[in-house]
Amino acid sequence: MGGVCSRKRDQQQVNEETLNRRVSGRYISKCLGSSLNVSSLDASQGKQCIPSLIDLCIHKIQKDIDKYASFTMLPRDMIQLIFNDLVCSLCLTNSLFEAFRECSLQDLNLSDYPGVNDRWMDVVVSQGSSLLSVDLSGTDVTDAGLFHLKDCVNLQALNFSYCYHISDKGLQNLKGLSNLTTLSFKRSGLITSQGLSLVSGLSNLANLDLERCSKIHGALVHIKGLSKLESLNLNCCTCINDADMKPLSGLINLKSFQIAFTKVTDKGLALLKDLKKLALVNMEGCSVTAACLETLAAFDALSYLNLSRCNLTDDGCNKISRLQSLKVLNLCFNKISSAILVHLKGLTNLENLNLDSCRINDEGMTHLSGLSRLKSLVLSDTYVGSSGLRHLSGLHNLESLNLSFTIVSDGGLRKLSGLLSLKSLNLDARQITDAGLAALTSLTELRHLDLFGARITDSGTGFLQCFTNLQSLEICGGGLTDVGVENIKGLVSLTLLNLSQNNHLTDKSLEFISGLVQLVSLNMSNSRVTGTGLLHLKTLKNLRSLTLESSKVTAGDIKKLHVTYLPHLVSFRPE
Amino acid sequence: MKKEGMVKLISAEGFEFVIDKKAAMVSQTIRNMFTSPGGFSEAEHGEVTFPEISTIILEKICQYFYWSLQYASGRETEFHIEPELTLELMMAANFLHT
Numbered sequence: 001m002g003g004v005c006s007r008k009r010d011q012q013q014v015n016e017e018t019l020n021r022r023v024s025g026r027y028i029s030k031c032l033g034s035s036l037n038v039s040s041l042d043a044s045q046g047k048q049c050i051p052s053l054i055d056l057c058i059h060k061i062q063k064d065i066d067k068y069a070s071f072t073m074l075p076r077d078m079i080q081l082i083f084n085d086l087v088c089s090l091c092l093t094n095s096l097f098e099a100f101r102e103c104s105l106q107d108l109n110l111s112d113y114p115g116v117n118d119r120w121m122d123v124v125v126s127q128g129s130s131l132l133s134v135d136l137s138g139t140d141v142t143d144a145g146l147f148h149l150k151d152c153v154n155l156q157a158l159n160f161s162y163c164y165h166i167s168d169k170g171l172q173n174l175k176g177l178s179n180l181t182t183l184s185f186k187r188s189g190l191i192t193s194q195g196l197s198l199v200s201g202l203s204n205l206a207n208l209d210l211e212r213c214s215k216i217h218g219a220l221v222h223i224k225g226l227s228k229l230e231s232l233n234l235n236c237c238t239c240i241n242d243a244d245m246k247p248l249s250g251l252i253n254l255k256s257f258q259i260a261f262t263k264v265t266d267k268g269l270a271l272l273k274d275l276k277k278l279a280l281v282n283m284e285g286c287s288v289t290a291a292c293l294e295t296l297a298a299f300d301a302l303s304y305l306n307l308s309r310c311n312l313t314d315d316g317c318n319k320i321s322r323l324q325s326l327k328v329l330n331l332c333f334n335k336i337s338s339a340i341l342v343h344l345k346g347l348t349n350l351e352n353l354n355l356d357s358c359r360i361n362d363e364g365m366t367h368l369s370g371l372s373r374l375k376s377l378v379l380s381d382t383y384v385g386s387s388g389l390r391h392l393s394g395l396h397n398l399e400s401l402n403l404s405f406t407i408v409s410d411g412g413l414r415k416l417s418g419l420l421s422l423k424s425l426n427l428d429a430r431q432i433t434d435a436g437l438a439a440l441t442s443l444t445e446l447r448h449l450d451l452f453g454a455r456i457t458d459s460g461t462g463f464l465q466c467f468t469n470l471q472s473l474e475i476c477g478g479g480l481t482d483v484g485v486e487n488i489k490g491l492v493s494l495t496l497l498n499l500s501q502n503n504h505l506t507d508k509s510l511e512f513i514s515g516l517v518q519l520v521s522l523n524m525s526n527s528r529v530t531g532t533g534l535l536h537l538k539t540l541k542n543l544r545s546l547t548l549e550s551s552k553v554t555a556g557d558i559k560k561l562h563v564t565y566l567p568h569l570v571s572f573r574p575e
Numbered sequence: 576m577k578k579e580g581m582v583k584l585i586s587a588e589g590f591e592f593v594i595d596k597k598a599a600m601v602s603q604t605i606r607n608m609f610t611s612p613g614g615f616s617e618a619e620h621g622e623v624t625f626p627e628i629s630t631i632i633l634e635k636i637c638q639y640f641y642w643s644l645q646y647a648s649g650r651e652t653e654f655h656i657e658p659e660l661t662l663e664l665m666m667a668a669n670f671l672h673t
Contacts, residue, residue, distance in 0.1 A: 050646050051654075053639045053673050057665035060656045067658060074662060078669060 058085045065091060068099050076130075079103045087113060090568055097123050104130035111137040111159065118145035125151060133157035137184075143170035154179055161186035161209065168195035175201060184209035186233065193219035204228055211258075212236040221247045231256035235282065242268030253277060260284035260306070266291040273298060280304040284330070290316025297322040308332040308354070314339045321346050332356035332378070338364035345370060354378040356402070362388035369394055376400040380426065386412025393418055404428035404450065410436035417442045428452035428474075434460030441466045448472045452498075458484030465490060472496035478503065485509040493518060500525040500547070507533025514539045525549040525573075531557030538565035545571040582609070583622035584637065586630040596621075598640035603672035628667045635664055636671065 051059075061068065061082055071079045083100055086092040087109065097120055105127045110116045116139035124134060125148040133156055134149075142165040149155065150173050158180060160166045167190035174180065180202050185191050192215040199205070200222040206229060210216060217239035223229065224247040232254060234240050241263040248254070254275050260282050269283070269292050278299045283292070284306045293316065296302060303325055312334040321343040323329075329347070331340075332354050341364035344350070350371050356378050365388035368374070374395050385407040392398070393415045401416070404426045413436040416422070422443050427436065432454035440446075446467045457479040464470070470491050480502040488494075489512040497519060499505060505527040513522070514536040522543060530552040537543065543566055546558060555574040562569045582599050584592045600606040608623060625633060635656070642654050656664060 050643050053636070053643075053668035053671075054665060056639075056654050056656065057661050057668060060658070060661050061665070064658050064661070074666065075669070078665060 058082055062086060062089055062091055065096055070099050072103055076104050080105060094119055101126045106130055106132045109135045110139060111135040118142055121145040125149060128152060129154050131155055135159040136163060137161035139163060140165060143167055146170040146173045149173050150176055156180060157182035159184045160188055163188050168192055171195045171198045178204060180205060182207040185213060186211040189213060196222040200225060207231040209233040210237060214239055220244045229254055233258045234262060235260040237262055245271040248272060249274060256280040258282035262286060269295050277301055282306040285309040290319055293319035301325060304328040306330040310334060312336055318343050326350055328352040330354040331358060334358055341367040350374055352376040355382060357381040360384055365391040374398055378402040379406055380404040382406055389415040397421055400424040402426040414439040422446060424448040426450040427454055429454060437463040446470055451475045453477055455479055461487035464488055469493055474498040476501040480505060482506055482508040485512045489515050492516060495519060496521045498523040503527055510536040519543055521545040523547040525551060527551050529553055534561050543569055547573045549573050584633060585624040586628055586633040587626050588630050590630040592633060592637050594637050598644055601640045601643045601673055632663050632667050635660060636667060
């Protein structure tokens with residue numbers, strides 16, 4: 001693996017498969033979003049969080065968990081805390097779960113938890129009429145496991161996303177659960193028209209997720225009567241076309257509607273003209289034209305619109321200016337040019353704008369300068385450059401800016417120095433160097449900094465020391481040595497660190513990293529780290545994901561680290 | 576006798592723990608009792624009775640209060656909890672909002 005390679009992230013298509021791992025990437029993302037350990041450093045206030053006595057007790061219970069046969073004597077909210085803690089720390093097993101039998105728990109979130117299968121359902125169901133929500137996403141539960149769910153008569157929310165073994169047969173058991181408001185079969189794939197007919201009696205259903213259910217063409221007639229439906233997800237149901245929109249035309253309470261990558265066209269959307277409460281519409285990857293904007297303009301409450309990958313051209317896109325209530329607009333991967341920017345000028349409610357991979361350049365960027373409510377702007381893979389950036393310098397609410405694969409240079413970054421609210425900045429572009437970083441030291445609120453392919457060297461990392469709130473950092477341009485890593489050893493809020501493809505890094509870097517005890521994810525592939533240096537990482541008790549491909553570390557080395565020091569490590573390569 | 580800056584916490588069995596007011600205020604519940612303008616009798620006499628908290632648990636809680644103050648001042652040590660006390664301690668901690 002010779003030279004530096006860069007890659008596009010961020011613009012993931014909605015139909016991208018999640019890697020089928022023993023523990024999914026979703027679990028890691030969950031961990032990155034939460035604080036796990038007992039004593040955490042609240043870096044943004046420079047304060048320490050003193051562990052509460054409740055937390056200390058929960059931690060103690062977790063360590064002695066096999067001593068407890070049952071928790072029924074505790075108040076429900078305490079049991080819930082213990083349960084949540086065991087799940088988060090990956091300590092819960094089927095036999096330990098027995099202690100939660102008949103505890104009157106209300107919410108059981110077992111999503112993506114490794115090993116959950118039908119044998120766990122007994123304890124789940126034992127919560128009886130107390131049970132309000134169950135999340136079994138990504139588990140191996142089958143139709144048989146759902147059999148006794150009918151006894152949990154107060155169930156409001158059921159999540160079977162990514163449950164590849166649930167079919168129509170399992171749905172039989174849900175027929176009587178009339179209190180259900182939320183039901184998800186996202187990516188479960190096996191549901192057909194017969195299954196949907198069973199759902200038709202759930203009159204309180206407000207949220208239904210049927211993403212990627214490929215066998216439901218013609219079956220939407222069964223949900224015609226779900227008058228309380230507020231949110232419907234039909235993304236990637238490639239079988240769905242304009243004819244399927246007819247039975248939906250009376251669902252007047254619908255607020256959120258997603259039909260990405262279906263065969264619905266302008267005509268199908270027009271059938272939904274009476275759904276006046278629509279606030280979110282996702283038509284990514286649909287064969288629509290600017291004509292659909294005519295229908296959309298009539299939805300006064302429309303605040304979120306995704307028309308990415310629709311092959312739109314500039315033709316007719318002036319109609320976008322009528323969508324005054326828009327807060328979020330995604331137009332990425334369309335054949336639109338800077339000509340569109342003038343039509344966005346009046347969308348003053350915009351908070352999120354995504355123009356990734358559109359044929360935008362500096363021309364017209366001035367039309368964005370008045371979008372003062374803008375919080376997030378994505379300009380990646382466009383021809384926007386330093387000149388265009390100066391029009392952004394007045395956007396004082398901007399928190400997230402993506403300039404990866406643009407032609408912005410170091411000089412242009414100076415225009416961003418006044419955007420003190422910036423929390424997330426993506427500068428993954430080969431022409432960005434240390435000098436560009438120097439201009440950004442005022443942005444002390446930064447939490448996420450992506451310098452993946454930028455040519456950052458050791459001296460550049462010196463400028464990073466001011467970003468004391470930094471949680472995620474990626475520098476993969478190959479220009480770092482151990483000296484540079486020393487400069488970041490004080491960034492103790494870091495939870496994600498990617499220094500891959502810096503092939504000069506040695507075990508010395510691992511020594512510097514050992515102090516970053518909040519780290520959840522570490523990638524140092526393509527470096528010279530060895531099994532000996534790996535021992536430095538034993539302090540990283542929060543580490544869940546470790547990637548050291550193409551280094552001198554063997555799978556055996558990592559296994560040893562996992563078993564001896566980091567029992568909570570969930571994903572590691574090489575393995 | 577009421578020493579300045581000290582308060583008295585009384586267990587179910589009647590054992591009295593005299594501790595610094597600052598330590599007791601680590602508990603949000605106790606803090607509310609002493610600072611609320613409603614005129615809790617506790618505030619006047621500087622003592623609180625906990626009929627539902629046993630002596631051994633109350634003792635552990637007082638230990639936690641001091642440990643917490645120590646932790647806040649930078650001395651981070653481990654707080655040891657005897658396994659047989661854990662559940663009861665947790666319930667008392669929940670009640671005391673601490």
